[in-house]
Amino acid sequence: MADAAVAMRGDRYVAYMTLLPSAIILLLLVAVPTVTVVVLSLQEVGLGERGGPFVGLANFASVLTSETFYRALFNSFVWVFGSVSLDMLLGLGIALLLNKTFVGRGVARAIALVPYLIPTVVAVLVWRYMFHDIVGVLNFLLMKVGVIDQPLLWLNSRSMAMLSVILVGAWKFFPFVVLGLLGILQSIPQEQYESARIDGASGWQQFSRITLPNLMPVFLLAAMLRTIWTFHKFDIIYLLTGGGPMDATTTLPVLVYHKAFVDFEIGNAAAIAIITGLILSILLSVYFVLIKRAEDKQ
Amino acid sequence: MASLEIRNITKVFNKHQAVDNISLSVMDGEFVVLLGPSGCGKSTLLRMIAGLEMPTQGDIVIGNRVVTQLQPKDRDIAMVFQNYALYPHLTIYENIAFPLRIRAWKNDKVDEKVRWAANMLEIVDLFERKPREISGGQRQRCALARSLVRDPSVFLLDEPLSNLDAKLRHSSRDQLREFQERVGMTSIYVTHDQTEAMALGDRIVVMDQGRIRQVGTPQEIYERPADTFVATFIGTPPMNLVETASQTIGFRPENFLPRTFFPDGQDLVTLPFRSQRVEYLGDERLFYGATEGPLPATRIVARVPSTLKEHVALKEVTMFAVLRSELSYFDLGSGTALVAAVEPAATMEGGSLHG
Numbered sequence: 001m002a003d004a005a006v007a008m009r010g011d012r013y014v015a016y017m018t019l020l021p022s023a024i025i026l027l028l029l030v031a032v033p034t035v036t037v038v039v040l041s042l043q044e045v046g047l048g049e050r051g052g053p054f055v056g057l058a059n060f061a062s063v064l065t066s067e068t069f070y071r072a073l074f075n076s077f078v079w080v081f082g083s084v085s086l087d088m089l090l091g092l093g094i095a096l097l098l099n100k101t102f103v104g105r106g107v108a109r110a111i112a113l114v115p116y117l118i119p120t121v122v123a124v125l126v127w128r129y130m131f132h133d134i135v136g137v138l139n140f141l142l143m144k145v146g147v148i149d150q151p152l153l154w155l156n157s158r159s160m161a162m163l164s165v166i167l168v169g170a171w172k173f174f175p176f177v178v179l180g181l182l183g184i185l186q187s188i189p190q191e192q193y194e195s196a197r198i199d200g201a202s203g204w205q206q207f208s209r210i211t212l213p214n215l216m217p218v219f220l221l222a223a224m225l226r227t228i229w230t231f232h233k234f235d236i237i238y239l240l241t242g243g244g245p246m247d248a249t250t251t252l253p254v255l256v257y258h259k260a261f262v263d264f265e266i267g268n269a270a271a272i273a274i275i276t277g278l279i280l281s282i283l284l285s286v287y288f289v290l291i292k293r294a295e296d297k298q
Numbered sequence: 299m300a301s302l303e304i305r306n307i308t309k310v311f312n313k314h315q316a317v318d319n320i321s322l323s324v325m326d327g328e329f330v331v332l333l334g335p336s337g338c339g340k341s342t343l344l345r346m347i348a349g350l351e352m353p354t355q356g357d358i359v360i361g362n363r364v365v366t367q368l369q370p371k372d373r374d375i376a377m378v379f380q381n382y383a384l385y386p387h388l389t390i391y392e393n394i395a396f397p398l399r400i401r402a403w404k405n406d407k408v409d410e411k412v413r414w415a416a417n418m419l420e421i422v423d424l425f426e427r428k429p430r431e432i433s434g435g436q437r438q439r440c441a442l443a444r445s446l447v448r449d450p451s452v453f454l455l456d457e458p459l460s461n462l463d464a465k466l467r468h469s470s471r472d473q474l475r476e477f478q479e480r481v482g483m484t485s486i487y488v489t490h491d492q493t494e495a496m497a498l499g500d501r502i503v504v505m506d507q508g509r510i511r512q513v514g515t516p517q518e519i520y521e522r523p524a525d526t527f528v529a530t531f532i533g534t535p536p537m538n539l540v541e542t543a544s545q546t547i548g549f550r551p552e553n554f555l556p557r558t559f560f561p562d563g564q565d566l567v568t569l570p571f572r573s574q575r576v577e578y579l580g581d582e583r584l585f586y587g588a589t590e591g592p593l594p595a596t597r598i599v600a601r602v603p604s605t606l607k608e609h610v611a612l613k614e615v616t617m618f619a620v621l622r623s624e625l626s627y628f629d630l631g632s633g634t635a636l637v638a639a640v641e642p643a644a645t646m647e648g649g650s651l652h653g
Contacts, residue, residue, distance in 0.1 A: 189381060189383060191381055191382075191383035192385060194350050194370075194377075194379070194383070195377065195379060195383040195444075196396070196400070198350075198370040198375065198377050199397035199400050200397070200401060201371075209396075209400075210385065213385070213387035213388075214386070214387065
């Protein structure tokens with residue numbers, strides 16, 4: 001018995017020792033920054049300062065009463081909703097197409113992944129050229145076809161800028177959705193469709209009664225991941241528009257950056273970051289409920 | 299219910315002849331089993347009847363309608379798949395109701411029909427479950443119930459028992475046949491399992507390489523195989539085949555018994571048999587060995603019931619015999635059964651062949 005207890009203690013020791021490195025890394029990368037941000041949000045801190053006077057919830061109060069914050073919040077929702085719904089739809093459509101049998105399907109599948117693989121900086125630079133009012137290919141083509149008769153200010157007008165960043169966001173990330181959905185599509189047994197055909201199901205009925213329910217859990221999971229990533233996406237927007245023109249594309253992460261590194265209000269920026277995190281958690285809990293429900297249906 | 303006729307059906311996939319000019323008539327209410335090794339074309343034939351594949355040539359007639367060009371849904375058939383093809387996101391009730399929902403039936407009509415089918419297969423208590431929550435046997439019955447609710451003319455079953463374990467397969471086979479007789483449905487059943495085929499079929503269609511080798515009742519197929527393929531495909535262990543100078547002679551292992559077992563005065567063919575190995579299977583012993591002259595040495599299996607206590611020494615020659623009436627004769631070249639056999643005594647030279 002005593003030997004067993006010693007052995008057990010030995011096992012436990014080994015277990016803790018092997019867990020320790022990851023625990024330390026997690027602590028350093030997650031816990032420390034989180035606590036730091038919380039501490040900063042309660043202080044009045046300038047750029048480059050370790051800390052400052054404790055101001056309680058004053059930073060939160062100032063954020064929650066500022067018009068900029070609500071505009072950024074609104075922009076964030078437009079950006080997330082627009083970009084995610086567009087790339088989910090695009091991803092679903094293209095996954096369905098790529099699941100059909102046709103000549104060159106392998107090549108088409110590889111090409112569909114390209115946007116996901118191109119580095120954001122490169123992709124954004126290319127898109128900025130394409131969006132250019134005068135030399136951009138988008139305006140050139142649209143005018144040639146006759147859809148518009150004068151150049152659109154894709155990135156430089158308040159009304160168009162958000163649409164432009166949404167387009168680029170959806171374009172960049174729809175391959176992720178394709179990857180997830182295509183995997184599921186390929187795993188749906190063909191017999192389910194054949195049986196439905198014998199029963200007289202139309203193409204639409206096969207899609208709505210077999211394909212969609214099979215896809216739903218992964219579809220929602222992909223939508224959740226896309227929402228998280230899109231919600232704190234910074235690079236695409238900042239590189240494309242810098243949050244402008246005016247603040248037309250200033251989402252919460254862009255606002256945090258501005259507050260911290262343009263206005264030097266670190267405490268204020270930290271407060272916005274925390275609020276952003278809270279909003280995201282609420283969004284995620286909705287998804288978790290939906291995914292749980294979809295999985296229960298399986 | 300309806301009769302089914304297959305007229306000169308051929309199916310070619312990328313130059314590969316999957317089904318080669320097959321014709322077959324199935325009577326109203328008959329249970330016909332398509333039996334053959336994998337790749338013999340039996341599933342392709344079934345899928346063409348279902349309309350899931352188009353034949354390259356030929357016609358399919360259900361009842362008195364030529365359905366060759368019709369969509370699966372217009373053929374008035376139902377199909378049960380090997381993996382059952384149940385919808386994982388729907389309850390058992392909704393799975394059974396699926397064909398009726400597709401037809402936009404009213405709820406009370408759907409309910410009536412679903413309950414009728416589920417009662418027939420005794421799965422009413424599973425209504426609220428999902429397919430993954432029930433056993434393989436229950437899934438199979440659920441798939442059957444789903445195929446039943448539309449009152450189809452012909453049932454097509456593609457290896458519906460092969461995903462079940464051996465014990466369950468036996469009881470499901472029994473239930474399936476009983477059910478078929480009760481409903482009186484015209485059924486085409488595909489399997490590679492000869493026991494299943496023998497147990498279920500009113501008639502068996504033995505197929506190989508896209509062609510029909512024999513059509514007959516289980517007894518006809520077993521006792522009078524049309525050729526050496528059927529003779530060796532049916533029966534475990536298969537029929538023993540011994541080639542003589544002029545023909546191939548076949549006999550079933552269970553008919554090949556120690557000479558001392560037979561009373562005198564029967565018309566026997568006696569062969570010296572050297573047993574190399576024995577498998578004791580409880581109810582019977584299988585002796586593996588070879589004939590010893592006057593015929594060319596041929597590997598042979600003898601299946602001796604354990605109730606026969608005759609001693610058969612291993613590695614030694616024992617006289618075995620088979621009733622002359624139990625012999626089958628096949629053409630040496632083509633392997634086709636010979637109806638009127640050449641007198642075996644004349645071909646099997648040597649006195650040891652006499653009883």
